[in-house]
Amino acid sequence: MIYSILLSIIAGIIIGFILFLVLMRRGAVGEAAKTAEGPAFSEKEVENLLLRHGYQILQKRPRQNILTVVDGQEHFGYIEADYKVQKQKKDYLVLVKTPSSVFDPNEPILRRKLLEIDYAFAPQAVLWVDPEQAEIHALNFSFPQEKSLDRFFRGLIILFIILLIIGIIWLLVQARLI
Numbered sequence: 804m805i806y807s808i809l810l811s812i813i814a815g816i817i818i819g820f821i822l823f824l825v826l827m828r829r830g831a832v833g834e835a836a837k838t839a840e841g842p843a844f845s846e847k848e849v850e851n852l853l854l855r856h857g858y859q860i861l862q863k864r865p866r867q868n869i870l871t872v873v874d875g876q877e878h879f880g881y882i883e884a885d886y887k888v889q890k891q892k893k894d895y896l897v898l899v900k901t902p903s904s905v906f907d908p909n910e911p912i913l914r915r916k917l918l919e920i921d922y923a924f925a926p927q928a929v930l931w932v933d934p935e936q937a938e939i940h941a942l943n944f945s946f947p948q949e950k951s952l953d954r955f956f957r958g959l960i961i962l963f964i965i966l967l968i969i970g971i972i973w974l975l976v977q978a979r980l981i
Contacts, residue, residue, distance in 0.1 A: 848934050849885075849899050856939055858888040858895065858930075865896065867923040882923045885932075893927040895941075896920055900933045908942060917942055 850860060865887040871878045886897035898920070900906060908914060917929050921944055931940040 849897075849932055852932060852934065852937055852939065853886065853888055853897065856890075858890045858897075860886055860888050861894070862887040865924070869923065882919050884920055884924065884929075887924075887926075888930070894924075895928055895930050896924050896926045897930045897932055900931060900935070906931060906933060906940065918944060 846863075853860060863886055864883055866881045866883045869880050869882055871880060884896040885899045888895050888897055898917070906913075908917070917931075920926075921929055921942075928941040928943050931942055932938075933940070
């Protein structure tokens with residue numbers, strides 16, 4: 804009884820392994836992933852586009868290590884871009900648009916990735932390359948401050964304090980002269 808169960812398990816593993824190998828050779832497993840992802844663009848196409856726009860390719864797949872500490876426990880990871888390029892002695896990092904992605908800098912996931920790369924590598928700008936349209940977009944980030952009356956009132960308070968100090972000094976000078 805135990806031998807027959809053990810024999811059927813071993814036979815199932817062997818048949819499953821052979822079936823897996825046959826499917827891998829035919830490409831059935833890989834084809835499903837390729838059709839879902841869409842056609843990939845060649846590196847040469849992107850590199851030629853960058854070179855035509857005057858960028859010199861310094862590095863492919865640049866990585867920056869990152870250490871995230873959560874509750875005192877360190878988690879090692881990295882941030883990666885597609886290319887590191889240079890133009891007029893200014894460094895840029897390049898992200899290549901995949902066919903399935905949409906270029907919307909306000910989309911939170913894309914913006915977070917772009918901000919991570921901008922912070923970790925500190926380039927002149929992050930370049931978003933769209934091989935389908937043969938376009939290169941330069942992205943920079945700034946965090947504008949809202950203009951409000953708080954700044955005006957802070958200035959008034961500082962001016963009042965300065966005038967108060969000048970008035971006290973003037974009174975002290977007058978008291979000594981009397």
